[in-house]
Amino acid sequence: MPPRPATPRRSPAPRHATASRRERHKADVRDRLLRAAFELFGTRSFNATTVEDITQAADVAKGTFFNYFPTKELLLSEMGEHRLDILRAALAEAQQNRAPLRDVLHRLLFAAMDEPARSRGLSRCMLLGPLSSEPVVSVAQRTIARGRQILREIMEIGQRRGEIRRDWPAADLAFLYQQEYFGALYLWAFDSNLNLPRCLERTFASFWAGAKVQAGNSRKRPS
Amino acid sequence: MPPRPATPRRSPAPRHATASRRERHKADVRDRLLRAAFELFGTRSFNATTVEDITQAADVAKGTFFNYFPTKELLLSEMGEHRLDILRAALAEAQQNRAPLRDVLHRLLFAAMDEPARSRGLSRCMLLGPLSSEPVVSVAQRTIARGRQILREIMEIGQRRGEIRRDWPAADLAFLYQQEYFGALYLWAFDSNLNLPRCLERTFASFWAGAKVQAGNSRKRPS
Numbered sequence: 250m251p252p253r254p255a256t257p258r259r260s261p262a263p264r265h266a267t268a269s270r271r272e273r274h275k276a277d278v279r280d281r282l283l284r285a286a287f288e289l290f291g292t293r294s295f296n297a298t299t300v301e302d303i304t305q306a307a308d309v310a311k312g313t314f315f316n317y318f319p320t321k322e323l324l325l326s327e328m329g330e331h332r333l334d335i336l337r338a339a340l341a342e343a344q345q346n347r348a349p350l351r352d353v354l355h356r357l358l359f360a361a362m363d364e365p366a367r368s369r370g371l372s373r374c375m376l377l378g379p380l381s382s383e384p385v386v387s388v389a390q391r392t393i394a395r396g397r398q399i400l401r402e403i404m405e406i407g408q409r410r411g412e413i414r415r416d417w418p419a420a421d422l423a424f425l426y427q428q429e430y431f432g433a434l435y436l437w438a439f440d441s442n443l444n445l446p447r448c449l450e451r452t453f454a455s456f457w458a459g460a461k462v463q464a465g466n467s468r469k470r471p472s
Numbered sequence: 473m474p475p476r477p478a479t480p481r482r483s484p485a486p487r488h489a490t491a492s493r494r495e496r497h498k499a500d501v502r503d504r505l506l507r508a509a510f511e512l513f514g515t516r517s518f519n520a521t522t523v524e525d526i527t528q529a530a531d532v533a534k535g536t537f538f539n540y541f542p543t544k545e546l547l548l549s550e551m552g553e554h555r556l557d558i559l560r561a562a563l564a565e566a567q568q569n570r571a572p573l574r575d576v577l578h579r580l581l582f583a584a585m586d587e588p589a590r591s592r593g594l595s596r597c598m599l600l601g602p603l604s605s606e607p608v609v610s611v612a613q614r615t616i617a618r619g620r621q622i623l624r625e626i627m628e629i630g631q632r633r634g635e636i637r638r639d640w641p642a643a644d645l646a647f648l649y650q651q652e653y654f655g656a657l658y659l660w661a662f663d664s665n666l667n668l669p670r671c672l673e674r675t676f677a678s679f680w681a682g683a684k685v686q687a688g689n690s691r692k693r694p695s
Binding site: 373376377379380386390393417421424425427428429430431432433435436438439440448451452454455456457458459460463464 | 596599600602603609613616640644647648650651652653654655656658659661662663671674675677678679680681682683686687
């Protein structure tokens with residue numbers, strides 16, 4: 250997920266005003282470049298998209314691109330990192346031990362779908378990544394594998410706390426969660442009639458029905 | 473799913489021997505053409521695949537193609553119909569009222585994954601279809617929409633029999649089932665280390681945990 254532009258301050262401290270305006274501008278340009286690239290990789294492909302296509306769509310000068318991303322490939326890796334940041338934030342929340350794991354995982358599903366929900370181009374880009382050619386396929390597969398590892402850590406926290414069933418390995422629960430997410434993303438990417446919030450609510454309820462501690466099963470070891 | 477070649481009879485009735493040999497041959501050629509097309513549409517694309525590519529890969533004479541499929545587009549529709557036949561068989565089984573709905577839906581998940589499990593080319597073809605260009609995208613979207621309708625009828629039978637929860641609309645349950653399927657297909661298509669049978673068992677268990685009649689909820693009306 251590309252970073253949002255920093256929220257404009259109403260009364261910026263005069264000493265930092267220039268720096269923060271410059272930072273906001275940088276964040277804004279970076280955001281526009283990432284979004285334009287997301288859309289283009291989704292509608293055509295990574296290899297068919299030039300840096301010039303991206304800068305034109307983002308309405309910035311071509312040379313500017315390289316101030317932000319030394320190569321098109323690095324922009325791609327950064328996209329993956331932004332997706333993983335959403336998962337890392339959920340892991341940090343789980344580690345803080347303040348909210349029920351159910352709520353953390355529920356929020357995470359909506360947070361992960363937030364950007365794709367605004368752009369079918371991005372949804373398509375994310376879905377096609379692992380099925381396309383190099384270098385996209387490697388970045389996408391690595392991102393998914395690392396995402397599953399983070400999810401696994403979240404599930405383990407839930408198991409230790411007795412909020413998630415222990416008779417299924419945390420790795421399987423992480424896989425199921427990721428599967429629900431990609432299944433929803435997939436059906437969303439081409440069904441324009443889909444009521445996404447409703448679909449995500451059902452998706453989460455269905456996942457949680459299987460993942461929560463089942464009656465009489467809470468003490469079993471992973472099978 | 474392309475039809476399997478008819479099982480060779482050990483002692484064919486002499487009167488029908490010639491006809492059945494001819495029929496077996498036809499079924500075999502048709503099967504080879506469909507499989508070759510599946511693989512090619514998955515590795516390159518529908519539009520980049522020529523009839524000659526398909527006949528070469530299937531090892532049949534080029535002119536033969538048109539005896540089986542008047543156009544490449546019709547072959548594509550036929551692929552969709554074969555996928556739907558798997559769902560129709562499950563609906564017929566549900567209507568016969570002999571097996572618990574849980575077992576019908578469990579078998580269906582494995583049956584639907586049977587062909588893609590043997591070929592990542594086919595998995596990719598099925599996944600890329602709805603995200604690609606015409607005419608593939610229309611055929612794929614229609615197939616998925618009709619598939620969901622058949623699943624909905626199966627869920628309704630389960631609700632009437634009191635085996636599936638009634639507080640969720642059958643359409644939502646059909647959507648969830650399809651989502652689990654595409655999620656599994658998706659993660660399978662590019663993760664060669666995936667233990668698919670194990671993954672499908674968990675997938676089904678997770679789906680069923682949400683779909684079965686929930687304690688205290690069996691009489692509620694759809695929300």
